[in-house]
Amino acid sequence: MPELPEVEAYRRRAQDALGRPITAVGIPDPRYVRGTTRVRDVADALVGHRFAAARRHGKLLVLDLEGATGRRLGLRFGMTGRLVVDGAGPVDRLLYSSTRDEPRWDRFVVVFEDGGTLVVVDPRLLGGVELDPCEDRLGPDALALSPAQLRDALAASAAPLKTRLMDQGRVAGLGNLIADEVLWRAGLAPTRRAGALTAAELRRLHRHLRGTLDDLLARGGSHTGDLVPARRAGGRCPRDGTELTRSVVGGRTSWWCGTHQR
């Protein structure tokens, strides 16, 4: 599913959409517009203008519009959203999404003067578009997270460690798959109290957070983690062979090793 690595790939793909005059916007299902934004607002803000920059903050892709207005277009991809520019997407397959490509899944379409398009394909409508999304509510990006920022994000919290790592207001960019992968690599149980990690455990977690994101970015997606193939009934820990535990932590299905994750 689109977590930080996928959205980073979308950001790079979106570079091709910059500087091209926009002639039309299509949002067939108004439910795909989020927040207080309305369909007409998006068309008004985009048509006749160009995108100036593509930025990523956690799982949020922001397309800045040219000009002094400072308007921004926010794209969220949920679990099943893909970005396609001029017919080509950096991500062809998403775990838990369909491999088919139905025209009715084109939820957001931008048409450029040159005939090209930028399209968000999202079968399940879990993503959405929003004008001028609030970026202040997001925590520091997981890829640029310093050890001190990780410490602060977890400090004094009684919530489960995994829940806190996935709280986009504390750390932006981690979803369910990557959270399981990072905790598995770091040898920490997802159910640990977030604020109760020792200094050594915090250092270990930070190191594996960076290492995991580097690996998954290089391999091409959040589904390429070492733990992912074992996230199923009867799956065994790739490290020590223990049958994995499946439990719900913070409302999310979690797979972890009861032997080496403590």
Added chain:
DNA sequence: ATTGTGGCCTGCCCGC
């Protein structure tokens, strides 16, 4: 404020 819970979206897969 913090933490937990349930609902929403819909394609897909399993069992009957």
Added chain:
DNA sequence: TGCGGGCAGGCCACAA
């Protein structure tokens, strides 16, 4: 062969 139920997870509203 068709059908129904369960599942997937990001995000949000709401409750305690």
